[in-house]
Amino acid sequence: MRYSLNLPTDYKNDLPRFGDFDVIVAGAGPAGVAAAVTAAELDLKVLIIERLGFCGGAAVAGLSGTICGLYKSVEDTSNSEPEQLVFGFAERFRHALIEAGGLTEPQIYGKTWVATHDCAKYKKVATDMLRQDNITVLYHTQMVDVIAEDDTLKGLVLHTKSGFTSVYAQRVIDASGDADVVFKLGQKTRKGQNGIIQNPTMMFKVGNVDMETYLDYWGENTISPPKVVSMLEANDALLRKKVWLFPTVNPGELLVNATKITGFDKRALDVTDPVDHTEAEQFSIYQADEFFNFMKANLPGCENSYFIDYATEVGVRQTRSIDGIKTLTNDNVVNGDKCSDAIVKSAWPIELHYGDKPRTEWLVDDHYEVPFHTLVPKHGKNLIVAGRCLSSEHEALASCRVTAQCFEYGKAAALATHISIKEALDFQAIDGKRIADLM
Numbered sequence: 559m560r561y562s563l564n565l566p567t568d569y570k571n572d573l574p575r576f577g578d579f580d581v582i583v584a585g586a587g588p589a590g591v592a593a594a595v596t597a598a599e600l601d602l603k604v605l606i607i608e609r610l611g612f613c614g615g616a617a618v619a620g621l622s623g624t625i626c627g628l629y630k631s632v633e634d635t636s637n638s639e640p641e642q643l644v645f646g647f648a649e650r651f652r653h654a655l656i657e658a659g660g661l662t663e664p665q666i667y668g669k670t671w672v673a674t675h676d677c678a679k680y681k682k683v684a685t686d687m688l689r690q691d692n693i694t695v696l697y698h699t700q701m702v703d704v705i706a707e708d709d710t711l712k713g714l715v716l717h718t719k720s721g722f723t724s725v726y727a728q729r730v731i732d733a734s735g736d737a738d739v740v741f742k743l744g745q746k747t748r749k750g751q752n753g754i755i756q757n758p759t760m761m762f763k764v765g766n767v768d769m770e771t772y773l774d775y776w777g778e779n780t781i782s783p784p785k786v787v788s789m790l791e792a793n794d795a796l797l798r799k800k801v802w803l804f805p806t807v808n809p810g811e812l813l814v815n816a817t818k819i820t821g822f823d824k825r826a827l828d829v830t831d832p833v834d835h836t837e838a839e840q841f842s843i844y845q846a847d848e849f850f851n852f853m854k855a856n857l858p859g860c861e862n863s864y865f866i867d868y869a870t871e872v873g874v875r876q877t878r879s880i881d882g883i884k885t886l887t888n889d890n891v892v893n894g895d896k897c898s899d900a901i902v903k904s905a906w907p908i909e910l911h912y913g914d915k916p917r918t919e920w921l922v923d924d925h926y927e928v929p930f931h932t933l934v935p936k937h938g939k940n941l942i943v944a945g946r947c948l949s950s951e952h953e954a955l956a957s958c959r960v961t962a963q964c965f966e967y968g969k970a971a972a973l974a975t976h977i978s979i980k981e982a983l984d985f986q987a988i989d990g991k992r993i994a995d996l997m
């Protein structure tokens with residue numbers, strides 16, 4: 559065994575106490591931001607911690623770049639107008655981004671639409687929302703362990719530049735994306751299909767594109783047209799054969815979602831292991847550069863473009879999923895299943911990043927619903943998750959993990975936390991219909 563799960567108990571008990579809160583939110587991605595803001599507005603005293611120096615998670619650090627999951631899917635996007643399906647916190651954030659000039663109009667993505675956000679504006683909007691009296695924000699702080707009595711969570715151990723500290727709370731929302739808190743509490747988690755997860759992608763941005771010429775060639779659909787797929791299939795240096803390119807709010811700028819990240823030997827990586835994660839970051843540099851060279855050489859309008867930058871870190875789509883009271887199954891998604899305790903709707907396709915080409919399986923003119931108890935681990939007290947680490951099967955996660963839905967998971971987790979504290983109820987005992995009614 560290379561890594562140990564927990565620190566010695568006596569060591570944890572001797573730590574200085576940073577403070578006491580109603581709720582700690584671990585991770586400030588889309589789900590964590592929505593959870594912290596919603597909890598604070600319910601008058602809970604909130605601490606949100608984040609290992610990076612800003613919020614947004616994969617949507618900002620990973621430059622994931624668009625809000626997916628907002629709209630319905632239809633057979634023919636060229637003859638339809640986008641119809642919004644998800645509102646709630648996602649709509650509030652979307653609106654604030656538009657006000658800040660940080661979101662494009664809806665753009666065609668296959669049989670649905672997305673809207674591309676500007677990461678600088680995203681940071682500003684989220685920062686404004688988090689600056690409230692009853693929210694304490696701690697950046698550059700990593701949750702490294704739990705403080706628990708048996709399976710009852712009492713607090714977290716944090717690591718900072720100044721050393722270790724402890725924080726205590728009545729409830730914890732695990733919005734780490736990786737289910738770090740659930741994992742450290744020793745609760746069951748699973749990874750992908752037999753341990754194989756969807757491949758990561760290194761996103762990057764390109765400037766000085768002659769957008770008119772580019773759009774004339776590529777078309778309105780942000781997914782690569784067949785002529786580009788054929789060129790990619792003939793190029794052995796590029797591992798991914800179907801790509802997405804998004805014009806951004808900035809003139810002449812493209813956001814590029816085009817790399818498939820493996821090990822240098824092409825093996826699938828497990829990015830919860832820092833050895834594999836490091837290799838992912840390194841391999842990313844070469845794949846991104848390779849795709850940029852392809853763009854310059856082959857895509858009209860990109861001849862004089864320049865490489866703006868890589869994402870801050872490689873974009874991770876999937877790591878640990880919890881073992882929840884309910885699990886969103888692949889069939890739930892494909893069949894468009896509805897439920898009485900729905901916290902959010904989704905018509906986002908199964909967008910499975912596995913193999914040469916990401917597989918997109920559409921749910922046209924329909925949607926499925928995500929039940930509340932996918933956020934609640936079967937065991938462990940005082941703990942709920944929000945975000946992509948919810949309980950879902952492998953292919954279901956390839957649909958339900960996108961940003962609009964993650965915002966709503968955060969909101970639902972905060973609503974449940976409020977009820978759980980006020981009524982001294984375990985998360986497992988909360989009637990999901992109550993949360994559904996409050997969404």
Ligand SMILES: Cc1cc2nc3c(=O)[nH]c(=O)nc-3n(C[C@H](O)[C@H](O)[C@H](O)COP(=O)(O)OP(=O)(O)OC[C@H]3O[C@@H](n4cnc5c(N)ncnc54)[C@H](O)[C@@H]3O)c2cc1C
Nearest residue numbers: 585587588589609615616622626701735873874945946961
């Ligand atoms: C390459 C790529 C492209 C994508 N494209 C899109 C897209 O176009 N549109 C879309 O809607 N979605 C897209 N997604 C999906 C979307 O970005 C994520 O699913 C979403 O960001 C997940 O939100 P989250 O809050 O659950 O987790 P994350 O965004 O992963 O946020 C988790 C946060 O927790 C922090 N954290 C983790 N562990 C700890 C710890 N121990 N202590 C402290 N902090 C911690 C992390 O730093 C991070 O900020 C994409 C994802 C990837 C990887």
